[in-house]
Amino acid sequence: MYIYINSIDYNRSISDGPGIRTVVYVQGCTLHCEGCHNKSTWDTNCGPKYDIVELAYELKEKSLNHKITISGGEPLFQKEAVISLIKELEGCDLCLYTSNNFDEVPKEILPYLHYLKVGKYKQELRCTTIPYIGSRNQKFIDLTTEY
């Protein structure tokens, strides 16, 4: 199976979940939120195409602490591929950033995730003082303690 990726930022992020995290920006989003920080991910028909098994291998190789956040775009726009990638990354400290609400996130991936960020970005609720979220309506959930 293949997945379209916008870019990968290795071992650098401090704002996409606890620790120093590698962030995978998955290509494609149809929400087009005002104030989006990553408009280059909107296009649903472009970006490098990765074999999922190979991508998972590369991520495990290059991410020093195996702390990986899957962000976007809207990762669940390529739902099947992302589910497959998450399963391939079993054993890593995984976080998923989605604009969906908690109920809309496929239940089968929850056991693989450590953290989950849910909720659409709303520019009018923009917030820079609460960790790991962009607007006040969003929620950052530690799945090991909260669910």
Place this chain on the structure above:
Amino acid sequence: MGETYENASDRKSYVGTIFNKGSDLTKKEILDSLPKEWSDLHTKGYIYIHDLNAYGTTYNCLNFSILNKFPFDELNQYNDTLKILEIFGHFRNIIAKMANEQSGGMGFANFDEDISTIFDKLHIEHSEKNMELLSASILSFIRWINGVHERCGLTSYYVTLNLGLSTNTLGQKVTEYVLTSFRMAGPKVFKPNIVFKVKEGINLKKSDPNYYLLELALATTCEKMIPTYVLCDCESNKKYNPKNLSVMGCRTRVVQNIFGEPTGIGRGNIANITINLPRIALDINAAYPSVETEQKISLFLEKWKEIAATAVNILLDRYKKLISMDKIYFPTNMAFDLWTGGFLAAASLEEIFRNGTQALGFIGLSETIEILIGSPYYETTFGTELALKIVREMRAYTNNLINIYNLNFSLLATAGEQISGSLPEKDCKYYDHPVLKKGFYTNSFHVNVDSGLTPFEKIEKEGPFHTLCNGGCISYVEFSSAPISNTEALYELICHGINCGIHYLGFNFPIDVCNKCGEKGIFDICDSCGSKDITRIRRVSGYLEILDYFTSGKKNEVKNRKSNN
């Protein structure tokens, strides 16, 4: 703001103006009195003699031996309330007086443990009321250090509180109060420098008794960039008793002592001369444009040794003058025995100041390698090896000086607050080179501030230099914004730092504060209230200050800073 400042902590005042006039005249007199060959090196920018106005009349910095002659008897006659108030009164008194007796920073090596010892010796009860007063006194002490600009009428006291190792209940409380007070005091309280000492078995692992204090320290750093961290288990520190390690001023590290046990307590730097490495490289490039790289490096090191030899003569001359001073110029040192060696009983000042260290510093290693081989050192394995070879040679040279002169010498990784801008400015008069365009030289061995390396990579690249620079150094990880609540990230980098040989680690990020509503963030217009009245707080040479007061070199550096995340 049109005014210029020699240090970011300076402010203008009538007394300060008079001090500066006297200081400038003294510097000129001293330079005129030195052999021309020596003063030329300074005026032409090959070397920088730090604290020139104190040449031969005082030393640089000191970690107080605060317990030596603490006035226990005097305070023991009071009740607990007065005792606690007077402990901090004594600290303030010492800081203010010592600022008149020495030219540089002051350190408390074990602020937590020392206060608990003082409480014990004064038989102060650990009652709720006394703990409340202790906590309030600590906050008041912090606010005082942050607020005063009375030293020489123009600047603040450069105080460093080292803590984190005391495992007795009161020592732990002191660390907790310092961190909590500092954190709650708001963004505009950004002094003193607080250094948390990290040590496995005490505070590094979850099962360690002070792990909760490390967590508190990390949470504080996430908001305020302070504390910074001395890593007691790193290669260069692990053989020492962690209680004897400490940092004073922006980075000074004093440990080995040929006259006594290895410790930083009761000891300091006597003087420091920084050698302008890029200038030597520019000279060599111009004089030998077509030689092979290897030969260029040999020529570079040869010229460095030539300049270092003169710098050492200057340090020795300065030291000789210092030890021939009359003790009466050091009344506070005498009264409270703040140096090791017994100030009052000592037959001469030599018996005291020989415990201090003479430091040879360097600036702009990154530019130097770029001048010599065409790219910054960290970009290639060859460059990295070359950079390490140069620093190894410098360290071997300072080590050798110890045997030759029977004095403590060390290699210091200079931050160069003022010279980061003034040295390239001087070099521009003689040369035109791309490294001169950005208006500052990079701090000691640091990778370029816009390197784009990840935090892990930066630590890996800079770690080996920490093992070599025994006179002090620091590495910073630069974040684009405050790592809100991400203590886990800082903890990972601390662990990585220990493994990579990092002795002293700090975290930088921009803090903008709205003067109208107090909101913090990164903005030109406040996110909350829309005000344009913003104070920008940044780190400069180890301490935090308001950006408007930065020197030109450091202002240029801030413009170039690119985060590692």
